[in-house]
Amino acid sequence: MIKGLKICGVSDAETLSYILNHNQRPTMIGFITNYEKSRRFVEYEKLKSLVDVDKKNVSFVSVLVNPDDKILEKIKNLNFDYYQLYDVNSERTKEIKLKYKIKIISALTVSGKNDVIKYKDYQDISDIILFDSKGYHKSESFDHNLLDEVPHKLNKMIAGNIQIDDIPKFRNKDFIIDLSGAIEDENGKKDINKINKLLNLFKKYET
Numbered sequence: 001m002i003k004g005l006k007i008c009g010v011s012d013a014e015t016l017s018y019i020l021n022h023n024q025r026p027t028m029i030g031f032i033t034n035y036e037k038s039r040r041f042v043e044y045e046k047l048k049s050l051v052d053v054d055k056k057n058v059s060f061v062s063v064l065v066n067p068d069d070k071i072l073e074k075i076k077n078l079n080f081d082y083y084q085l086y087d088v089n090s091e092r093t094k095e096i097k098l099k100y101k102i103k104i105i106s107a108l109t110v111s112g113k114n115d116v117i118k119y120k121d122y123q124d125i126s127d128i129i130l131f132d133s134k135g136y137h138k139s140e141s142f143d144h145n146l147l148d149e150v151p152h153k154l155n156k157m158i159a160g161n162i163q164i165d166d167i168p169k170f171r172n173k174d175f176i177i178d179l180s181g182a183i184e185d186e187n188g189k190k191d192i193n194k195i196n197k198l199l200n201l202f203k204k205y206e207t
Contacts (some may be wrong), residue, residue, distance in 0.1 A: 009040030056196035133160035
């Protein structure tokens with residue numbers, strides 16, 4: 001059974017409010033914190049206001065690409081439960097986790113089997129291992145069969161151009177599912193109707 005659902009790339013208060021007030025809320029919501037190349041990037045002052053809400057038992061995730069000390073200090077008091085780290089080695093990950101006393105999602109970008117086995121470097125440090133595509137903000141895909149040998153005991157998340165109608169395919173998988181582009185319109189804005197469809201469908205397959 002699917003272990004959870006993360007909606008990533010929320011960048012406006014209207015969408016956030018809709019999700020938090022839905023009767024089938026996701027497990028997590030992600031906010032792009034320092035990756036300015038992404039159309040989902042949220043400037044600090046807006047981010048500060050955006051996440052200062054009643055989370056209603058939904059975990060808030062700050063998505064960070066190779067964050068320096070400056071941004072980490074800047075966001076340390078914001079309303080986040082997890083830092084999702086891209087391009088951060090295991091030693092630096094441990095340093096960030098201990099210093100900021102925050103849960104960590106280590107994101108591994110996958111194109112082949114050698115990328116998958118890197119989870120071993122993080123499994124004793126990170127709370128969740130995310131297997132994502134190499135595309136970052138471009139919603140690219142990768143072969144999910146590469147994850148078949150990843151241990152069941154590993155707390156893991158999967159991303160990479162997953163579509164709403166793909167959810168039933170994961171019903172026998174022990175993953176947290178991470179979606180972003182699939183719930184956007186042609187202009188890259190989060191689509192309330194698609195989010196509603198996703199949340200209602202997800203509830204059928206949740207653990």
